[in-house]
Amino acid sequence: MTKSRVQWLCTAGAEAVILLGALLVAVIPSSARGADLRSPWDGVAVKSTDAPYDCPAVEHLPVDFVTDGFYALNDPTHSIVDPVRMKAYAASAAPEKRDGNEVVRAADAYRTTGSLAAARCAVAHIEANARGQALTGKMSSNQAYYVQGWVLGGEAIAYLKVRDSGVVTPEQKAVILPWLKTVSRQARQYYDEKAEKHPDSLNNHYYWAGVELAAVGIATNDRSDFNWGMKAARTGIAAVRPDGTLPNEMRRGKRALHYHLYAAGPLVMLAELGMSNGIDLYAARGGALKHLVHVAIEGMIDPSPFEKATGIRQEVQSPTGESIGWAEPFNRRFPDPTITRLLSECHNMSSMYLGGLPPA
Numbered sequence: 001m002t003k004s005r006v007q008w009l010c011t012a013g014a015e016a017v018i019l020l021g022a023l024l025v026a027v028i029p030s031s032a033r034g035a036d037l038r039s040p041w042d043g044v045a046v047k048s049t050d051a052p053y054d055c056p057a058v059e060h061l062p063v064d065f066v067t068d069g070f071y072a073l074n075d076p077t078h079s080i081v082d083p084v085r086m087k088a089y090a091a092s093a094a095p096e097k098r099d100g101n102e103v104v105r106a107a108d109a110y111r112t113t114g115s116l117a118a119a120r121c122a123v124a125h126i127e128a129n130a131r132g133q134a135l136t137g138k139m140s141s142n143q144a145y146y147v148q149g150w151v152l153g154g155e156a157i158a159y160l161k162v163r164d165s166g167v168v169t170p171e172q173k174a175v176i177l178p179w180l181k182t183v184s185r186q187a188r189q190y191y192d193e194k195a196e197k198h199p200d201s202l203n204n205h206y207y208w209a210g211v212e213l214a215a216v217g218i219a220t221n222d223r224s225d226f227n228w229g230m231k232a233a234r235t236g237i238a239a240v241r242p243d244g245t246l247p248n249e250m251r252r253g254k255r256a257l258h259y260h261l262y263a264a265g266p267l268v269m270l271a272e273l274g275m276s277n278g279i280d281l282y283a284a285r286g287g288a289l290k291h292l293v294h295v296a297i298e299g300m301i302d303p304s305p306f307e308k309a310t311g312i313r314q315e316v317q318s319p320t321g322e323s324i325g326w327a328e329p330f331n332r333r334f335p336d337p338t339i340t341r342l343l344s345e346c347h348n349m350s351s352m353y354l355g356g357l358p359p360a
Contacts, residue, residue, distance in 0.1 A: 001168040002305065006109055009351060013242075014258060021075075022298050023094060027153050030342075035222050035277075036221050037217060037218040037222075037223065037226055037277055038049075038218065038276045038277055039157075039160040039161075039215075039273065039276055040163065040272050040273070040275075040276050040329075040359035040360075041111070041160055041161050041164075041359065042160075042161065042276070044360065045189035046110065046111060046165070047114045047116055048114045048116050048165070048166070049113060049114035049116070050115075050116065050117075051091075051113050051114065051115035051117065051118075052115070052117055053109055053115045053117035053118035053121055054143065054174075055101050055106065055117070055118075055124065056121075056129060056256065057121075058124060058125055058128040059095050059098065059099050060128070060132055060134075061095060061096055061099060061132065061133070061134035061135060062134065062135070062144045063133050063134065063136055063137035064135070064136070064137035064138045064140075064202045065135050065137070065139055065140065065142065065144045065147065065148060066090060066092060066145065067089055067092040067093050067140060067143050067144050067235070068085065068088065068092075068138040068141045068144075068193070069089065069141065069142065069143040070082060070085045070086040070088075070089040070090075070141050070142070070143075071085070072085075073085075073097065075253075076124055077251060077252055077253030077254075078252060078253075078255075079252050079253035079255040079256075079257075080253070080254075089143065093147050095146075095150050096135070096147055097147070097151065097352065099125060099129070099151070099155075100150070100151040100154045100155060100352045101352045102121075102125060102130055102327075102351065103122050103125045103154065103155045103158045104122075104154050104155070104157070104158045104352050104355050104356030105121040105127060105160050105350075106112045106118045106119070106121040106122035106125070106158070106358065107119070107157075107158035107161040107356060108161070108353070108356040108357045109161075110122065110162050110165060111161050111162075111357070111360075112357075114160055116149050116165065116166075117169055118161065119162040119165040119167045120167045122158050122159075122161075123159075123167060123168055123172055124160060125155075126155050126158070126159055126176055127172050127175055128178045129155070129173055129179065130175045130180075132139055132255070133182070134179075135148045135151065135183055136179070136182050136183055136186070139190075140268050141187070142169075145186075145190050146205055146208070148183065148186070148187070149187050149205075149209050150208060150212075150352070150353040151207055151213035151352075152183045152184070152187075152212050152215075152216070152351045153176035153179065153208065153209075153211045153215055153353065153354075153355070154344075154353055154354065154355045154356070155355075156180055156215035156219055156355070157211075157354065157355025157356070158355050159176065159219050160215060160218060160219055161355065161356070162354070163219070165249070168246050171213055175222050176188065176242050177219065180216045180219055180220060181216065181220055181222070181225075182211055183216075184212065184216040184217075184225055187212055187213060188211050188213065188225075188228060190209075190211075191205075191206055191209050194206075194317065198249075201248070202239075202248070203246070203248035203249060203259075203263065204248075204259055204262050205350065206235060206236070206261035206262050206271065207232055207233065207235075207263055207267050208230070208238045208266045208353065209228065209229075209232060210228070210229040210230070210232025210233050210266060210270050211234075211266045211269050211270055211354065212229075212343055213225045213226070213229040213232070213351075214226050214228075214229025214230065214233075214273045214274075214281060215226045215229075215231060215273065215355070216339070218276075218324075220275065226273075226277070229270060229273070230270065230271070230274055230279060230281070232345050233267055233270035233271065233274065233281050234281070236263065236266075236267050237267065237281060237284050237288050237289050237292075238283055238285065240285070240288040240291060240292045243295070244288075244291040244292050244294065245260065245292070245293030245295060245309070246259075246260060246263055246292065249262075249263050249305075250309055250310065252294070252310075253310060253312050253313055254309075254310070254312045254313060254315055255314075255315055256306050256309070256312075256314060257299045257300075257303050257306040257314040257315065257317060258315055258317060258323075260292070260295070260296040260299065261296045261317060261324065262299070262301070262322075263292075263296075263297075263325050264289075264293050264296045264297075264326070264327075265322070265326040265351065265353075265354060266326075266353075266354070267281075267289055267292070268289070268293065268326050268327065268329070268330050269326060269358075271289060271330075272329050272359050274359075277302075282333070282334075285300065290334060292326065294336070297324065297327065297336075297338060297339055298338060299314070299317070300317045300319070300323070300324070300342060301338065301342075303316075303317075318345075319342045319343065319345040319346035320348070321346065321348050321349050321350045321351040322344060322351045323353055324336075324343060324346055325346055325349035325354075325357075325358060326344075326347070326351060326358055327339050327342075328349055328356055328358045329342065329353075330358045331343060
């Protein structure tokens, strides 16, 4: 056999192997090629019921979103609220936040009562946003990106809560998942550019974006988005100092304590999303996240360490879904009497930015 003939056979054989491999990948489901991404609500049985649910009318959210921040323009700590700017912000962001609250409320109603009507309500709102390409256009400001991320992250988690209910049609899924991806790409670009230009400025907003990306990654089974969320979490955990505080949040003047709690929330949610996929962020850096949680929550009882560090009297933090509701799954893993007591004083654990009620 000639040398050229041997070369041809080797080349043809290699191409055949590559083609066969491609065909096998095409026909083998993703679950067989590797473990699908999971959420804390997957595999948790919900007994379906015919309980009615009063579903609010769907709001048509804008493609382009115009809003602005609410802190005083001459305040470098971003801790002094400007009443006029706050009024304008509240009005401009009201439809988006209202829709987010309605979606997570419906998703939680399904998880707690089994109401299929509630699940359909949540999906209908998310589908309407997807068909209208809500919040996929121009964001007018940093604050617009923040609201976009809070609402999308909350609704992505709500989707995870109802996706196994049986009410999501293939047609709805085909519309919803690409929309989630479109908005998540915007968030990635925004924060990647910010990280490249000002890496030392990454604070709680970066962790909130991590929740958004991790939730979308699980919903779409996209490890790139999920890993981006885990990277954001690791960035936050790496920033925890030996005393359990975060430097960027400690610069927030009279709201330093508030922002430590506000940063701990998304980091705990990211840890819970990680645990569902074999990633233990609670153990990272010798348990730095646990240290942050304890320091922040103890500050609700005794804010003096934050006041000493900032030289400013701190705003009082009462137990609410936003301030401490996120700590419920943390406290199940790492029981603490102080956290248990404060949670008992919290009348509603729900926070829209975290998709409603925390994982059970």
